[in-house]
Amino acid sequence: MRPSREGSPWRGVWVVVAKEMADHLTSVRMGILELVVLLTAAVTIYLALQNLSSSSDAFLFLRLFTTMPSDSPIPAFVGFLGFLVPLIAIALGFDAVNGEFHRRTLSRVLAQPIYRDALLFGKFLGGLCTLALVLTAIWLMIIGLGLFRLGVPPTGEEVARGLLFLLATIAYGGVWLGIALVFSIQFRQPATAALAAIAVWLFFMVFWGMIVDLVAQVLIRDELRQLELKLFLARLSPNTLYTEVIFAVLNPAVRAFGPLLPIQFIQLQGWGVPTPLPLSQSLLLIWPQLTGLIAATIVLFAISYVLFQRQEIRA
Amino acid sequence: MSEFVIETQNLTKRYSDVVAVDHLNLQIRAGEIFGILGPNGSGKTTTILMLLGLTEPTEGWARVLGFDPMRQPLEVKSRVGYLPDQVGFYDELTARENLAYIAKLNGVARPVAHRRITEALERMGLAEVADRRVGTFSRGMRQRLGVAEILLKHPQVIILDEPTLGLDPEAAHEFLEIIRAFKQEKITVLLASHLLHQVQAVCDRVGLFSQGKMVLEGTVAELARQVLGGAYRVHVRAVGSNVSEALRKIPGAVRVHKLDGDLYQVEAQEDLRAAAARAAVQAGAQLLALGLEEPSLDEIYQRYFQGVTAHETQS
Numbered sequence: 001m002r003p004s005r006e007g008s009p010w011r012g013v014w015v016v017v018a019k020e021m022a023d024h025l026t027s028v029r030m031g032i033l034e035l036v037v038l039l040t041a042a043v044t045i046y047l048a049l050q051n052l053s054s055s056s057d058a059f060l061f062l063r064l065f066t067t068m069p070s071d072s073p074i075p076a077f078v079g080f081l082g083f084l085v086p087l088i089a090i091a092l093g094f095d096a097v098n099g100e101f102h103r104r105t106l107s108r109v110l111a112q113p114i115y116r117d118a119l120l121f122g123k124f125l126g127g128l129c130t131l132a133l134v135l136t137a138i139w140l141m142i143i144g145l146g147l148f149r150l151g152v153p154p155t156g157e158e159v160a161r162g163l164l165f166l167l168a169t170i171a172y173g174g175v176w177l178g179i180a181l182v183f184s185i186q187f188r189q190p191a192t193a194a195l196a197a198i199a200v201w202l203f204f205m206v207f208w209g210m211i212v213d214l215v216a217q218v219l220i221r222d223e224l225r226q227l228e229l230k231l232f233l234a235r236l237s238p239n240t241l242y243t244e245v246i247f248a249v250l251n252p253a254v255r256a257f258g259p260l261l262p263i264q265f266i267q268l269q270g271w272g273v274p275t276p277l278p279l280s281q282s283l284l285l286i287w288p289q290l291t292g293l294i295a296a297t298i299v300l301f302a303i304s305y306v307l308f309q310r311q312e313i314r315a
Numbered sequence: 316m317s318e319f320v321i322e323t324q325n326l327t328k329r330y331s332d333v334v335a336v337d338h339l340n341l342q343i344r345a346g347e348i349f350g351i352l353g354p355n356g357s358g359k360t361t362t363i364l365m366l367l368g369l370t371e372p373t374e375g376w377a378r379v380l381g382f383d384p385m386r387q388p389l390e391v392k393s394r395v396g397y398l399p400d401q402v403g404f405y406d407e408l409t410a411r412e413n414l415a416y417i418a419k420l421n422g423v424a425r426p427v428a429h430r431r432i433t434e435a436l437e438r439m440g441l442a443e444v445a446d447r448r449v450g451t452f453s454r455g456m457r458q459r460l461g462v463a464e465i466l467l468k469h470p471q472v473i474i475l476d477e478p479t480l481g482l483d484p485e486a487a488h489e490f491l492e493i494i495r496a497f498k499q500e501k502i503t504v505l506l507a508s509h510l511l512h513q514v515q516a517v518c519d520r521v522g523l524f525s526q527g528k529m530v531l532e533g534t535v536a537e538l539a540r541q542v543l544g545g546a547y548r549v550h551v552r553a554v555g556s557n558v559s560e561a562l563r564k565i566p567g568a569v570r571v572h573k574l575d576g577d578l579y580q581v582e583a584q585e586d587l588r589a590a591a592a593r594a595a596v597q598a599g600a601q602l603l604a605l606g607l608e609e610p611s612l613d614e615i616y617q618r619y620f621q622g623v624t625a626h627e628t629q630s
Contacts, residue, residue, distance in 0.1 A: 004386065005385075005386055005387075005388070006386055006387045006389070006390070007387065007388070007389035007390070011389065011422070012419075012420050012422075015416070015419040015420050016420075018419075019416055023405075023407075103403045103404070103405065103406065104399070104401050104402065104403025105403045105404060105405060107364075107369070107397075107399040108397070108399055108402060108403065108404075108417075108461075108464070109417075109420065110369055111367055111369070111392055111395075111396075111397035111399070112392060112393075112417060112420040112421055113388075113389040113390075113392040113393035113420070113421060113422070114389070114392075114420055115388070115389070312370065313364060313369045313370065314360055314361070314364060314370075
């Protein structure tokens with residue numbers, strides 16, 4: 001039985017958060033990523049606006065995020081976010097702990113009156129806050145641009161849906177930040193950690209879909225159950241969860257997920273959709289996915305916590 | 316609180332099958348400069364990490380200033396300044412910013428911190444480079460910045476791990492002066508090193524570590540008596556026929572060597588200069604010179620480990 005510790009594990013958390021955020025926001029690395037996101041937002045929103053100005057729609061503002069001209073070679077803004085957010089999160093987290101080892105600052109910082117918990121949590125929270133700050137800024141810019149160009153204010157429901165979309169994006173970033181943090185503790189070399197995190201990202205972006213198809217086809221003959229299995233497996237990927245959440249949030253017409261998903265993809269861009277769902281019903285629809293993302297973030301943080309507590313401090 | 320500032324009882328640390336620290340009993344009084352001496356891998360750093368609560372002991376206990384480092388690490392760490400070997404800083408921050416972060420982690424209020432940082436930097440001779448990035452600092456400057464960071468905390472105990480390693484002779488000498496100054500301020504210092512003459516130059520007492528055990532402990536003179544047999548060496552230069560005989564007869568003389576020509580060395584447990592002079596003159600010799608050589612830790616160290624290896628080969 002271990003003796004209980006005295007003193008708060010929270011002591012110093014906010015100091016670490018402030019330092020991490022200051023580091024992130026002034027770093028060249030973040031500058032480049034912000035530029036990329038900004039550029040993406042500008043281009044996609046510009047194209048979306050050109051496409052939107054002619055149509056009239058009850059959810060004009062939400063279309064800003066999802067609409068693209070049908071002949072456009074690039075996906076809509078949300079499509080970009082699906083792979084940009086993981087990249088930003090990985091960039092924020094891959095050298096969180098091993099970077100301190102590398103600079104030989106870890107033992108010095110831990111010799112101060114704080115617990116390891118505070119350092120790790122502060123680093124995680126610092127990364128998440130930075131991500132939230134960047135995403136919120138871009139979100140506000142898009143809304144502002146929309147106000148300016150569309151000339152109509154968003155309805156209350158649109159704002160609520162927009163906020164939910166922002167929250168889901170941050171939670172999605174949290175998952176990837178967690179993955180990066182785990183690798184930053186597991187691998188002593190920051191480059192190794194970054195590569196490992198990017199490998200996971202590639203795996204889910206490119207290969208997971210193929211693997212799911214293959215596994216489902218091999219295991220089950222019955223077509224409907226095969227589809228069910230595919231859906232179940234696909235949802236193990238945070239990308240799928242995120243995609244489903246933003247589909248339902250930004251497109252009130254989405255009524256269910258499931259084997260019909262490809263059809264709804266078409267609906268997202270097309271018209272002639274039956275009555276849209278109220279916000280509460282959309283929320284109910286995405287509830288499992290949203291909690292799944294948040295739970296994954298917490299689980300990943302817990303893993304990194306255990307790894308970090310067990311690690312020897314000496315280099 | 317007991318009379319000892321640092322006390323350990325049967326402190327043991329095992330890494331799977333390697334015993335890093337083996338039933339260590341250490342007692343350090345207030346205001347003392349205690350040197351931990353030993354080859355690399357003899358358990359010096361592990362001991363320090365256990366004293367700071369950064370590594371969990373497998374067995375035994377430790378008390379620092381009456382606190383248990385395992386249960387009350389925050390209390391310990393807010394009163395103990397620690398300079399790790401190969402100290403690292405955030406290279407992209409200035410000296411002042413680095414110290415400000417540490418001050419915040421220690422919960423020092425901003426105005427107080429500002430004053431203390433300026434004081435500490437001035438005392439370490441870093442005032443002029445306070446606003447330069449640490450990335451441009453030399454090793455000696457980093458080391459002094461490390462001490463400035465310790466001073467910032469106003470510690471009661473200072474633990475230094477290989478502080479002079481990699482410093483040029485002048486910087487090392489300056490550093491020893493800094494350590495001596497701590498004694499004037501009644502700060503207890505624990506100094507781990509394998510650079511013997513430096514330990515000898517500043518330490519009140521030393522403990523000799525070997526394979527996780529403290530094999531010898533005491534003042535340098537005490538160790539010399541234990542290991543070398545004689546703690547004092549009187550050098551006698553005298554021209555005469557049977558000086559060697561006469562010197563051997565002095566009560567208290569442990570051993571007499573003829574070093575060269577007419578130079579003799581008398582090993583003894585006390586200062587025998589007067590007796591040696593008398594004996595030489597009485598033997599009819601011409602006494603040319605008389606000197607006292609203090610034993611060096613170097614010799615004690617080498618002799619001790621020679622003895623240990625000889626013993627091991629025998630058994």
